[in-house]
Amino acid sequence: MTLALVTEVVAASRPRLSVDLDAVARNTRLLAGRASGELMAVVKADGFGHGALDVARTALAHGATRLGVTSLDEAWPLREAGLGVPLLSWLNPADADWGRAAAHDVDVAVPSLTHLAAVAAAPGRARVHLHVDAGMARDGADPASWTLLCRSARRAEQRGQLTVVGVMGHLGCADDPTDDCNALARTRFAWALEVARAAGLRPRDRHLAATAATLTDPRTHHTLSRVGAGLVGIDPSRTTALHPAMTLTAPVVQVRRVRAGTPVGYGHSHRTHEATHLGLLPVGYADGLPRAASGRAEVLVRGVRRPVVGRISMDQVVVDLGERGVDLGESATVFGPGTHGEPTVAEWAAWADTIEHEVVTGIGARVERSLA
Structure with a gap:
């Protein structure tokens, strides 16, 4: 085959990411x-890489009643698209545009006295969820400052500067329902609610559970559960069969016949064991494939799993296609729901010693998106 023909095939084909919104719908109904x-549908990080607006609309149509994001920058497009349901943003710097949030009816989380002062001083009357650190030493107010935060919030509420509508926390070990840290977090959250009530606050929304706890521990549910990963088929607790919603395919853009002992890729980390065909896929770590999966990953070609050989490069991977090879332009399934024998996101995560969340949120902008 001539170089010109190979170039033509490359130009006509791109990696494609397909999102199955029916899977999102089924997961939402189950959750x-x-x-x-x-149920709050958390659509941060562009809906865990699946498209925030599409996931939000689907989840709201199948059982979710509100939305959640991290930054306010993620909230504005949802409001601009006409989604008027309750919407919470919980991770912002103290100098965020709190006035705009109030004007667009976006609830905001307050994790510190500094944040509280800034929200209270902004135009409008913000709807606030006080955020307590339930044991992760991450976001949320330290328990030592919680009483003062609640009392200060109550004073701001009485002055008409804001309304405390919620108290929230986060579980650090919910992926293992048997871990003792979950009991500690539940106790700390219950204490935080008592302190808030003692300060005169009456938060309607009380939420601690994300996907794993929603599936495994009703004691954490309170009035609201925040679910993001579960919407797209990821269960960190490994207790429930959800429906993966993402499929990544890539065309074979080059095929070559090689001898046994042929070195492949950077550093020659792989040498062919026998004469075989090598296929080139135009997708790499710049597109979201974890480089750490090199030497372990597989893809599906013509219904058969084929190993990725050599190191995963920035823009491409090499696949051992075996004796028969394939035609240029044929599609390889990098991952999908696993229903046709293809690798799953969970497998790619295991090959890279990471979590599914990192894989699905890492797919780059060069990959063409479509809905199944």
Whole structure:
């Protein structure tokens, strides 16, 4: 085959990411059925890489009643798209545009006295969820400052500067329901609610559980569960069969016949064991494939799993296609729901010693997106 023909095939084909919104719908219905209270669809990080607006609309149509994001920058497009349901943003710097949040009815989390002062001083009357650190030493107010934060919030509420509508926390070990740290977090959260009530606050929304706890521990549900990963088929607790919503394919853009002992890729980390065909896929770590999966990953070609050989490069991977090879332009399934024998996101995560969340949120902008 001539170089010109290979170049033509490359130009006509790109890696493609397909999102199955029916899977999102099924997952949402299951999770809404498990939650004791309302279900918040968390669509941060562009809906865990699946498209924030599409995931939000689908989840709201199938049991979710509100939305959650991290930054306010993630909130504005949802409001601009006409989604008027309750919407919470919980990770912002103290100098964020709190006035705009109030004007667009975006609830905001307050994790510190500094944040509280800034929110209270902004135009409008913000709807606030006080955020307590339930044991992660990460976001949220330290328990030592919680009483003062609640009392200060109550004073701001009485002055008409804001309304405390919620108290929130986060579980650090919910992926293992048996871990003792979950009991500690539940106790700390219950204490935080008592302190808030003692300060005169009456938060309607009380939320601690994310996906794993929603599926495994009703004691954490309170009035609301925040679910993001579960919407797209990821269960960190490994207790429930959810439906993966993402499929990544890539075309074979080059095929070559090589001898046994042929070195492959950077550093010659692989040498062919026998004469074989090598196929080139135009997708690499710049597109979200974890480089740490080199030497372990597989893809599906013509219904058969084929190993990725050599190191995963920035823009490309090499696949051992075996004796028969394939035609240029044929599609390889990098990962999908696993229903046709293809590798899953969970497998790619295991090959790279990471979590599924990192894989799905890492798919780059060069990959063409579509809905299944």
